[in-house]
Amino acid sequence: MAWTPAEVRGWLDAVKDPEVPVVSVVELGVVRNVLVDGEAVTVEITPTYTGCPAMKVMEDEILACLAGHGVTNARVQTVFREAWTTDWMSDEAREKLRAYGIAPPQHLGDPGLVTLRRHAPVVCPRCGSHQTLRQSEFGSTACKALYTCRECREPFDYFKAI
C-alpha cells in the first residue's frame, strides 16, 4: 500500500493543538512537510516556540494518528527552517480561534508594515469591540498574551503575532 503526501496531510487535520484544540497541526503551520518513501512516512514539524511543551504532545499524537491509518514505519522530525510564523495560519483557522474565544493573530505581513500594524487594535473575540487593553504580553501559554475588553469587561487570550 502506498499513500500520497496529500492523503497523509488530510489525516493529520484530525490532530489538534492540545492547548488550542480547535485548530489542527496542519492549519497551525506546524506540519511543514510530509515525505512518503514506500511504506515509510516522515512528517517534518517546526516548533511554534522553541520551548513549547505542546510540541512533544503533537509529535506523539501525529505518530498515533499515522499508526491508526496503518502506517507502521513513521517518524516525526523537527526542523527549524523556516522559523514558524503566525502568518502561516489560514483565515479559516483564525476564524476558528475567534469562535473559540481566542483573538487571532494580526498579520505581520511585509516587514515594512510591522510598525503600522502594531497599532491596529486587538479585537475582542466575544463582543467585537476594539476597546481592548493588554494586561500582560505573557499569558497562559507561550503563544498568547492576556487582554481585557473594556466594553464587555471579559478577559481573553490573544494569539500573539510572531
Added chain:
Amino acid sequence: MTEARAQAATAAGVAPSGPTAGVAGNPLFEYLCRLGDDRLVLGHRLSEWAGHAPILEEDIALSNFALDFVGQAAALLKLAGEVEGKGRDEDALAYHRDENEFRNLLLVELPKGDFAFTMVRQYLFDAFDVLALERLVKSKHEVLAGIAAKALKEAKYHVRHSGEWVVRLGDGTEESHRRTQAALDELWSYASEFFLADGVDTAMVAQGIGLDLPSLKAPWEITVRETLTRATLTVPNDPRVVRGGRLGRHSEHLGHMLAEMQILPRSHPGAQW
C-alpha cells in the same frame, strides 16, 4: 572551583579545562555546548522565580522566558550530541555532566538575587543575545542557523521586556534605583566574558560557523549605555575581566544549582513520566 580543584579534576581524567580545551577535541561540539549551556543555566535560574515573582504577570513572563531558554538549550544540546556522535542526547548532556563540564558564562549561573538583579542580568544578556543570534542566523551550519533564526524571534521580545524593566526600576523609586544600580555594579564585570574569544571561537569563525565575539562589544555597549542612561543609572567604571565559564571553571554557585536541577534523573536513571 579553585585552581587546585580544577587541576585535580583534570588529573582525575575529567574534562580538561586548560586554555586549549576543546580545540584538540571537537570545537563544534564545544561551541554548541557553550551556546546551549548559557541558555540551560539561565533558563533554570529564571524558573526559580515561578511562584515567587513580585506580581502574577511577571511570574508568568519569567516562566515564559525560562521555557524559551530551556527550549533553545534542548535544541542546541541535541545538536551537540549528534555532532559528538557518542550517543548522548540533550538529556544526557543536561543531566549527566558535572560542573566542570558545563561551558556557560559565569554571569548566568549567579543566584537570581532580587528582582532588580534578575532583570539587570537578563537585560545585559538579552542585549548580547540579539546581536549574537543575528550573526548566527548567517552561520554556514544550516541547523545552527535555523535554531538561531527561531531563537532570535524570542530574543527580540526578551530584550524589549527586560530593557523596559531596567528603565522602570532604574528610573523608579529611590529604593528600586538603589537596588538596580547595586545589581549593575555587581554584574558589569561579568558581562566582559561575553566578548572573550579563544581557540574554539577562532576555529568556528574560520569555518564560517561561529561569530566574531570581540566585534559585538562596541554595538552592545552602545545599546546598553543608551538604556542605562534612560534608566538614570551610572555605567560602572569597572575594568575587571571575569572569565572561566567557557573552560569549565565556575563559581561555587553552579554546583548547587546543578544538584537541584539534576537530582531527579540521577536518582532515577531512565525514569519515564
